[in-house]
Amino acid sequence: MAKKTKASVKKEPPVILVTNDDGVTAPGIRNLVEAVKDLGKIVVVAPDKPQSGMGHAITIGQPLRMHKIHTAENVETWSCTGTPVDCVKLAVDKVLHRKPDLCISGINHGANHSINVIYSGTMSAAVEAAIESIPSVGFSLLDYSLEADFTGARKYARIIVEKMLKTKSDKHTVLNVNIPSVPVEFLKGMKICRQAYAKYVEDFIERQDPHGRHYYWLTGEFVNFDKGKDTDVWALANNYVSVVPVQFDMTNYVLKTKLEKSWK
């Protein structure tokens, strides 16, 4: 009997789960699928409607539904009534029935640098995957427009997905990748960064309905309080693709040590 050599074992292609928060029909997710389509078996499970700003919300009080839709050739695509985090959970348990090799989320229409990582449905889906021991990456382009140019974002999404598939990442790895909205030839490459302390300073707009009752629209001005040159905000302002490694252990260890002494 012939001995099985390493080369003769047919290697299954990696399974890549794709999701987002702008909804399954958004140009961003279509561009992401197209950028990496030949790198593995792609399965898309994404929200049926925009879910921006949903953070790490999950659906407890209502049931969820999913249905198959056609988007790209040979790409199994499911439209789901839940949040981005629900999509990851459902994909693993009811679509794939296994953990995918990689989860990618996006490409988000708009920035998810600095504190946005915590409000973003795109990034929360990636974080959820990492909680479930699936290495993951969230991609965001600094352009809200539906007609945005995804050339640069696609280029770096492919580079990073190839890197992730080639190297064995820790199963809890999450990367938050943001791409400046400039022509691809102006991009200076990738920079590994920390999350800047930069945030929206809120200013609700107050209006009155025809019955004289007040209502409020959330709005705000983005302010960078962080002057460091090692942050994602700095990198993006200088035409780098920012890559922030993210973790879901939210313990403040410095304060923990302090309180252990002072709360005695």
Place this chain on the structure above:
Amino acid sequence: MAKKTKASVKKEPPVILVTNDDGVTAPGIRNLVEAVKDLGKIVVVAPDKPQSGMGHAITIGQPLRMHKIHTAENVETWSCTGTPVDCVKLAVDKVLHRKPDLCISGINHGANHSINVIYSGTMSAAVEAAIESIPSVGFSLLDYSLEADFTGARKYARIIVEKMLKTKSDKHTVLNVNIPSVPVEFLKGMKICRQAYAKYVEDFIERQDPHGRHYYWLTGEFVNFDKGKDTDVWALANNYVSVVPVQFDMTNYVLKTKLEKSWK
């Protein structure tokens, strides 16, 4: 003219913002207000309906409304249509018109230890306050029942709020406090902990509607993968009140250093 001595300057009472995710009429928030009512000027801005599992969601696509309701004597209380995070943002910008001295969230009906910090509306409200430079604490009782006994939770909520008001905390301080559901005399005191790596392992329940279409209910079993004795899960299992200092910088610095070398 008499010199103003330190004692003659009338000190304004501290302003304490109270919110939650179980809704403004939940027993948990009523108990929290009663526990700390005499420690400052209390203002409640909380969701008008249950918002458990909303994580750090914010409302972008719809306007928000608030209206004043009567709950406890001398406690200004607002019921808000938004998420817990929206409530904090609106409270600061449109109710208080200033930053409160402290924000407290809860008392949640049910545990928010370990990974729950990331799904919890209660904790996300507290984290939002810290992002806005307001020291904050989230309180959760390990009992889902509306008839839960809040005696122990009230006792420790008061101890911790007094501590926070007495000592000058860093403005980004967030504490995640969980209280075991045991009679108060069994509580062994507080323990400063780290967030355990413990999580729900999902298992969606699949059903069919009368038209033959599938729908899914999120459910799951809680599993502790973390055997450390310095975690919140360990502390709670041993009848300690767990106190985890939380941060909103989600950068994984260990992985950052690694990638800076290997991605060259």
